[in-house]
Amino acid sequence: MPQKLSDDQLEMANVKQYERLQRTIGLLLVSLIILFVVTGPWITPDPYQQNLSQVFAEPGTHYLLGADHLGRSVAARMAEGGRNTIYYSLLCVVGSVLAGVFLGLTAAWYGDLTDTLIMRLVDITMAFPGIILALLIAGVTGGGPMAVIIALMFTGWPEYCRITRAIAMSTISRPYVESGILAGFSSIFILRKYIFAEVLPQITVLATLGFGRTVLNISALGFLGIGLAPPEPEWGAMIAESLPYLRESPNLVLIPAATLSLTVFSFFLIANPLSRKPRK
Amino acid sequence: MEQIVRSICRHLFQGICVALIVATLGFVAVNLTRGDTALDVAIARYSEDLTDAAVVEQIRREEGLDRPLAMQYFQWVARVITFDLGRSLVSREQVTGLLAHHFYYTFLLAATATTVSILIALPWGILCGVYPGGIVDTVSSMICSALVSVPQFVIGLLLILSLSIKLHWLPVAGFFSPAHLVIPAITLGIGLAAVSSRVIATSLADVRGALFYRFGAMKGLSPFKVLTAHGMRNAAIPVITYIGVQAAHLLDGVVVVETLFAWPGIGKLLLDSVLARDIPVIQGACLLIGLLYVTVNITVDMICFALDPCRRNYQTTS
Amino acid sequence: MSATMLRVSKLSIRSVIKRKQPVRGVSFSVQKGKAFTLVGETGSGKTLVAQAVCGNLSGELTADGKIEYKGVDLVRLSRREKRRLYGKELFLLPQEPDSALDPTMRVISQVAEVFRYVRGYAVKDLHHRLAPIFSDLDLSLSEAGRLYPCQLSGGMKQRILLAISLAVPAGFIVVDEPTKGLDKLSRTSAVHRLSNLLEKGKTLLCITHDLGVARELGGHMAVMYDGCIVESGSVNHVLNSPRHPYTRGLIGAAPENGMIPIDEEVLAAMKQPEKK
Numbered sequence: 001m002p003q004k005l006s007d008d009q010l011e012m013a014n015v016k017q018y019e020r021l022q023r024t025i026g027l028l029l030v031s032l033i034i035l036f037v038v039t040g041p042w043i044t045p046d047p048y049q050q051n052l053s054q055v056f057a058e059p060g061t062h063y064l065l066g067a068d069h070l071g072r073s074v075a076a077r078m079a080e081g082g083r084n085t086i087y088y089s090l091l092c093v094v095g096s097v098l099a100g101v102f103l104g105l106t107a108a109w110y111g112d113l114t115d116t117l118i119m120r121l122v123d124i125t126m127a128f129p130g131i132i133l134a135l136l137i138a139g140v141t142g143g144g145p146m147a148v149i150i151a152l153m154f155t156g157w158p159e160y161c162r163i164t165r166a167i168a169m170s171t172i173s174r175p176y177v178e179s180g181i182l183a184g185f186s187s188i189f190i191l192r193k194y195i196f197a198e199v200l201p202q203i204t205v206l207a208t209l210g211f212g213r214t215v216l217n218i219s220a221l222g223f224l225g226i227g228l229a230p231p232e233p234e235w236g237a238m239i240a241e242s243l244p245y246l247r248e249s250p251n252l253v254l255i256p257a258a259t260l261s262l263t264v265f266s267f268f269l270i271a272n273p274l275s276r277k278p279r280k
Numbered sequence: 281m282e283q284i285v286r287s288i289c290r291h292l293f294q295g296i297c298v299a300l301i302v303a304t305l306g307f308v309a310v311n312l313t314r315g316d317t318a319l320d321v322a323i324a325r326y327s328e329d330l331t332d333a334a335v336v337e338q339i340r341r342e343e344g345l346d347r348p349l350a351m352q353y354f355q356w357v358a359r360v361i362t363f364d365l366g367r368s369l370v371s372r373e374q375v376t377g378l379l380a381h382h383f384y385y386t387f388l389l390a391a392t393a394t395t396v397s398i399l400i401a402l403p404w405g406i407l408c409g410v411y412p413g414g415i416v417d418t419v420s421s422m423i424c425s426a427l428v429s430v431p432q433f434v435i436g437l438l439l440i441l442s443l444s445i446k447l448h449w450l451p452v453a454g455f456f457s458p459a460h461l462v463i464p465a466i467t468l469g470i471g472l473a474a475v476s477s478r479v480i481a482t483s484l485a486d487v488r489g490a491l492f493y494r495f496g497a498m499k500g501l502s503p504f505k506v507l508t509a510h511g512m513r514n515a516a517i518p519v520i521t522y523i524g525v526q527a528a529h530l531l532d533g534v535v536v537v538e539t540l541f542a543w544p545g546i547g548k549l550l551l552d553s554v555l556a557r558d559i560p561v562i563q564g565a566c567l568l569i570g571l572l573y574v575t576v577n578i579t580v581d582m583i584c585f586a587l588d589p590c591r592r593n594y595q596t597t598s
Numbered sequence: 599m600s601a602t603m604l605r606v607s608k609l610s611i612r613s614v615i616k617r618k619q620p621v622r623g624v625s626f627s628v629q630k631g632k633a634f635t636l637v638g639e640t641g642s643g644k645t646l647v648a649q650a651v652c653g654n655l656s657g658e659l660t661a662d663g664k665i666e667y668k669g670v671d672l673v674r675l676s677r678r679e680k681r682r683l684y685g686k687e688l689f690l691l692p693q694e695p696d697s698a699l700d701p702t703m704r705v706i707s708q709v710a711e712v713f714r715y716v717r718g719y720a721v722k723d724l725h726h727r728l729a730p731i732f733s734d735l736d737l738s739l740s741e742a743g744r745l746y747p748c749q750l751s752g753g754m755k756q757r758i759l760l761a762i763s764l765a766v767p768a769g770f771i772v773v774d775e776p777t778k779g780l781d782k783l784s785r786t787s788a789v790h791r792l793s794n795l796l797e798k799g800k801t802l803l804c805i806t807h808d809l810g811v812a813r814e815l816g817g818h819m820a821v822m823y824d825g826c827i828v829e830s831g832s833v834n835h836v837l838n839s840p841r842h843p844y845t846r847g848l849i850g851a852a853p854e855n856g857m858i859p860i861d862e863e864v865l866a867a868m869k870q871p872e873k874k
Contacts, residue, residue, distance in 0.1 A: 502715070
């Protein structure tokens with residue numbers, strides 16, 4: 001006898017399928033963008049080559065996406081800029097994750113005073129607005145990507161630290177970990193085998209999410225004129241550069257803007273952040 | 281009661297630390313890096329052509345920039361305690377006055393943007409939360425992730441492109457009339473609305489799954505009554521807590537939007553004074569931002585305490 | 599002879615996913631103003647029967663058969679139609695007093711809203727409607743009523759829930775595990791308050807694993823095992839002269855009777871044959 005599925009079951013199955021679809025699309029988009037960015041140097045002309053006779057050239061065979069106000073290939077600059085953005089975002093995220101997970105595990109493992117100190121530090125750092133801090137560091141040190149990376153790492157780690165600590169704390173109090181401790185396993189073994197295994201999946205999701213946000217922040221700083229120095233392309237900076245020509249050739253603004261949004265969007269698709277509950 | 285006092289102390293400590301660290305950082309960084317502050321100030325004050333060695337020396341003497349660094353710093357700290365933030369090196373205005381003037385505009389922008397976002401997010405989030413997993417919820421979750429992925433300055437640019445350049449409905453930037461407020465407020469409000477409508481939706485969906493909510497139906501209350509009596513208040517707590525946690529990100533958004541629209545607020549003031557190395561103003565602005573953060577968080581705490589005397593959801597901030 | 603309030607006939611519950619039938623062919627009827635106790639161990643399906651009656655079975659389960667409440671078949675009702683019965687006709691007294699009360703609302707309002715919005719009394723009448731209920735349950739209206747659920751002890755929360763069940767117009771109350779996790783003293787008072795509900799003219803369908811509850815509530819009872827009713831009848835009859843070996847085993851396993859484990863053979867004989 002064929003069994004009829006109830007509405008709730010169908011709904012559940014749909015949600016699962018829908019989430020998997022989202023993830024696949026996200027991964028596909030990210031791979032495409034990375035492919036474009038990595039193969040950029042071979043398929044596009046020199047991103048710094050100015051050609052004043054080709055200023056504002058329409059998209060065509062030579063200029064895949066057209067040329068900007070100095071006659072440089074937009075496609076080449078997009079690839080180069082994307083490489084910069086993704087590279088710096090990766091640095092920021094890896095740095096913050098490492099710091100956050102390390103401090104979170106330390107806080108959970110040692111507890112007491114160590115825990116209190118680290119959590120106060122988290123409290124303080126959480127109150128720093130990232131872009132403002134980057135602005136400050138970059139502004140007074142004269143700019144450069146280092147300032148951006150330091151500022152974003154500094155404001156990025158507390159989130160990972162908090163989650164790591166919360167998960168580690170709840171794992172440590174579980175019976176199997178407690179018996180592991182009593183059985184005399186070394187702390188490194190327990191941290192690695194039991195606790196880190198619980199922490200990792202959550203942190204991966206969070207880091208994917210954080211990557212998208214870092215791309216946003218870096219481009220916002222690039223837009224404000226902080227970060228990479230002008231001839232070096234960066235998506236946010238490209239938008240700022242082309243702003244005066246918004247009326248005549250909106251393409252120059254829209255192409256980086258769309259790519260930027262798409263990149264962030266695909267990372268969010270993978271991490272599926274908004275259908276998730278806000279973290280406690 | 282004791283908990284309220286403790287949380288206020290915690291946030292005060294947090295805010296004071298932040299403000300002091302940022303202010304100190306600014307001070308140290310400015311003085312450690314290459315360049316001559318007095319020269320920068322002179323250029324900012326009189327423009328490059330009119331600056332010569334004599335002017336620079338005069339500024340150095342007048343502003344006390346020739347004294348030892350530690351002394352300059354402690355003098356500033358001592359003055360801050362007496363609510364005297366000094367004068368701007370560039371315009372020679374009182375920093376407190378300057379901050380008050382710019383803060384008015386930031387407040388105007390932030391308040392309008394918040395109102396806009398509440399007007400959008402509240403009905404939208406409730407609609408999604410009432411039918412979680414439904415079509416409205418799914419589609420809106422898609423739209424929201426898309427909106428969150430678009431950088432704020434791009435949203436602003438698109439609004440300028442469509443409403444100002446193409447349609448000529450609204451002015452582009454600056455602040456001269458209430459019409460200038462519209463685009464910046466919407467830019468800031470949309471991002472806020474996208475995030476908060478999702479938080480509202482998920483927290484409402486959570487509350488609807490809670491036993492006491494279903495028990496409301498069991499008592500014989502109408503669905504609408506259960507929603508208003510038991511749903512709203514409980515769902516509001518995580519939403520408001522979230523706003524407190526996100527306060528720092530909110531301030532970031534304000535800076536970007538203010539810069540984009542040449543809005544004469546705190547963010548623009550900060551960016552300008554960073555570029556001009558106007559230390560007293562940078563430090564003053566940082567103190568103010570720290571203070572804002574503290575105020576927002578203490579307010580959030582107070583509201584949460586008032587809404588939830590059992591403090592069930594309370595400890596989500598740390 | 600009192601009228602039949604609820605008649606369950608040949609109720610079966612199927613699980614779509616696991617292709618099992620956790621409840622098979624259960625029939626019983628509940629008389630108006632009396633208690634009916636459904637006794638059984640964990641996994642016997644008694645809670646599912648209660649859920650089927652209240653119409654809140656989880657999505658993967660479907661009920662077949664008839665549940666007639668005052669002549670209306672509850673199995674056929676839509677979710678919305680069932681919802682209209684809640685509070686007005688039937689009411690489920692929840693198991694967990696901790697999570698059943700809204701933590702952001704003073705308990706007095708949680709009782710008062712029933713009078714205000716379900717029964718539609720005017721605001722000025724509320725006080726003298728609430729006063730007798732609260733004093734009945736030894737709760738002070740002006741003190742305990744002003745508190746929030748987190749400020750109350752577990753026993754007091756339980757009493758607030760009872761106050762709500764007294765306030766609702768529903769005459770038929772399903773009670774799920776009223777003595778679960780209670781110590782002996784609070785158990786006695788909980789059962790005592792349930793019989794109080796009976797005195798107020800409510801009809802009870804009580805789900806429990808505790809034979810003592812059945813004994814004190816009186817009325818009728820049924821013993822369930824593995825999705826079937828093995829024995830039913832009046833409480834006196836079943837408890838004093840049990841016919842079925844499982845019932846006898848259950849009585850013998852009660853703490854006051856020496857906690858003798860139920861004979862394995864008896865259990866094995868009743869086990870549902872595994873379907874292929």
